[in-house]
Amino acid sequence: MPQSPSAASRDEPAIRDRGDACPGALRLHAADDGFLARVRIPGGMLDGAAARLLADAADRLGDGHVDLTSRGNVQLRGLGESCGGELAELLAGAGLLPAPTHERVRNIVSSPLAGLDRLGLPDVSPWVAELDALLCASGAAAGLSGRFLFALDDGRGDVTSLAADVNLVPEGDVRARLWAGDPREAVLVSSQDAPRAALTAAEYFLDAVREAGTRAWRVAELPPEHALSGARLAERLADAGVGAVVAAPDLSARSAPSVRSVRTPEPGIVPGPDGTASLSVLAPLGRLATAQWRRLAGLTGRVRLTPWRGIVVPGLPGHAAAPALAGLAEAGLVTAPDSPWRSVTACTGKPGCAKALADVRADARAVMERARGPLAVHWSGCERRCGHPRGSAWVDLVATPAGYDLHVEGREPRRGVPQHELAPALADARHADHVRHNLPDSVQK
Structure with missing residues (x-):
C-alpha cells in the first residue's frame, strides 16, 4: 500500500545490505534518457563562472538542461556513456570537484x-565553506x-525542517546548537567551533554504524540501542578539543518545525539590510534550460x-x-507567489525513468492552471515517490496502471483518478481545510 505523505516524509529504520547507489559527478547513473550526473553544490552556493561551466557541460554532453534537486544540488541528464572523463575535467576546472x-x-x-534579508538573523554562509573543507x-x-545530510540553519527553521542528519543553528552571537538526529539530544558549542563540531557528529555516527554492525546510511536508521546521545556527543567533542555542554531541552525543537514557523524563500524581491536586494525565483518542476540558467548566473555572478x-540571486542594486x-519572468521562471507553479514538484517520470508509469511532468503541465491551491503538490511516476517534499503537508499524486492515486493527510485516498x-x-x-489553516499566511494568500 502506498505511504501517506506524512509517512513518506520520514526516514524509517532500515537494514541495508549494500552501500548506497546515489549518483555523483563521477559515479553516473544509467537512466532511460541517458546517463545522469549529480553535482553537489554545498549550501547551494555557486559563482557565475562555475555556473556557466555547468551550462557548457549540459549543452556539450547532456540534454541542454540543468535540473535542481531537493537538496540544492544540480543534475545533468542525457549524458553519453563515455563522457565521464570530459565531464570530470569540466567540473574540476569549475572548482566543483575539490x-x-x-x-x-x-x-x-x-x-x-x-x-x-532584513530579519537580522546570523549569517551562517561562512560555515558552509569551512564545513565543506573539513569534510x-x-x-x-x-x-x-x-x-547523509548536514543542515546549517540561521534560525528561521527552513533547512532544519528537511530531516537532516546533522543540524547546526546559531544561538545568539557566540554559540550554536548542534544535534544529530534527535533535536532533544542537542549540545551547545561556540560558533567558531561549529563546523568542526558538525564533522565530529558525523564521525560519531560512523562509529555507531560500525558498533551496531549495520550499513545505515542515515542517523534515523540506527537501531534504537545505538542512537546518538547528546551526552556522548559532548564527550567526543571534548576529546577533539571542542568545548561543548549538553543543551537544555528546547521544546520548540522536539519535532521538525511546524509549517507555519518555516520561512522558505518566496518568489520575488528580497530587500537586503544594506540597500541591495536579492531575487528569489523558482524553476518550474525544478528544470531550467541552459539559456535560463546562464541568464541567472550573469546577473551578479552569484547564485544560491x-x-x-x-534560485536566489544576491547583490543587486535596489533600483x-x-x-x-x-x-526573469519573461524567461519563464516563477517570480510571484501566486504562480500556479509556486509549490508544485515532480519526479522525472517517463520517458527518463524506466520505473515510471506516466509522464508526470506533461500531466502536471496539462492541469496545473486549473488546479491551483495553497497546499503543495508532488507528482510521482511510481510508488517510490522520488523527490517528495519534506517538512510540510502536501498533496501526493502517484501514477498507477489505473490512473493516479491521490493522497492528502487526513483524507481517504482517491484511487485511480483518470486524467x-x-x-x-x-x-x-489543495484547498483541504484541515491542513490549510496550518500553512504560512503568505502561502494562503
Missing part, C-alpha cells in the same frame, strides 16, 4: 537567505553515504540554489531589482 574521493558526501544545505580533508568522512528547487525580476478528472480533484485536495 576532493574526488568525497564528492558524493558534500551534502550541505543552508538557509538560502542567510545574511541577505573533504577527513579520511573518515569518505565513508558517509551519498544520502535552494532545497525547494529555487535594478524590479527590471531584473521582470526579465480528465485530475484538475478538479487536485484543486479540491
Whole structure:
C-alpha cells in the first residue's frame, strides 16, 4: 500500500545490505534518457563562472538542461556513456570537484537567505565553506553515504525542517546548537567551533554504524540501542578539543518545525539590510534550460540554489531589482507567489525513468492552471515517490496502471483518478481545510 505523505516524509529504520547507489559527478547513473550526473553544490552556493561551466557541460554532453534537486544540488541528464572523463575535467576546472574521493558526501544545505534579508538573523554562509573543507580533508568522512545530510540553519527553521542528519543553528552571537538526529539530544558549542563540531557528529555516527554492525546510511536508521546521545556527543567533542555542554531541552525543537514557523524563500524581491536586494525565483518542476540558467548566473555572478528547487540571486542594486525580476519572468521562471507553479514538484517520470508509469511532468503541465491551491503538490511516476517534499503537508499524486492515486493527510485516498478528472480533484485536495489553516499566511494568500 502506498505511504501517506506524512509517512513518506520520514526516514524509517532500515537494514541495508549494500552501500548506497546515489549518483555523483563521477559515479553516473544509467537512466532511460541517458546517463545522469549529480553535482553537489554545498549550501547551494555557486559563482557565475562555475555556473556557466555547468551550462557548457549540459549543452556539450547532456540534454541542454540543468535540473535542481531537493537538496540544492544540480543534475545533468542525457549524458553519453563515455563522457565521464570530459565531464570530470569540466567540473574540476569549475572548482566543483575539490576532493574526488568525497564528492558524493558534500551534502550541505543552508538557509538560502542567510545574511541577505532584513530579519537580522546570523549569517551562517561562512560555515558552509569551512564545513565543506573539513569534510573533504577527513579520511573518515569518505565513508558517509551519498544520502547523509548536514543542515546549517540561521534560525528561521527552513533547512532544519528537511530531516537532516546533522543540524547546526546559531544561538545568539557566540554559540550554536548542534544535534544529530534527535533535536532533544542537542549540545551547545561556540560558533567558531561549529563546523568542526558538525564533522565530529558525523564521525560519531560512523562509529555507531560500525558498533551496531549495520550499513545505515542515515542517523534515523540506527537501531534504537545505538542512537546518538547528546551526552556522548559532548564527550567526543571534548576529546577533539571542542568545548561543548549538553543543551537544555528546547521544546520548540522536539519535532521538525511546524509549517507555519518555516520561512522558505518566496518568489520575488528580497530587500537586503544594506540597500541591495536579492531575487528569489523558482524553476518550474525544478528544470531550467541552459539559456535560463546562464541568464541567472550573469546577473551578479552569484547564485544560491535552494532545497525547494529555487534560485536566489544576491547583490543587486535596489533600483535594478524590479527590471531584473521582470526579465526573469519573461524567461519563464516563477517570480510571484501566486504562480500556479509556486509549490508544485515532480519526479522525472517517463520517458527518463524506466520505473515510471506516466509522464508526470506533461500531466502536471496539462492541469496545473486549473488546479491551483495553497497546499503543495508532488507528482510521482511510481510508488517510490522520488523527490517528495519534506517538512510540510502536501498533496501526493502517484501514477498507477489505473490512473493516479491521490493522497492528502487526513483524507481517504482517491484511487485511480483518470486524467480528465485530475484538475478538479487536485484543486479540491489543495484547498483541504484541515491542513490549510496550518500553512504560512503568505502561502494562503
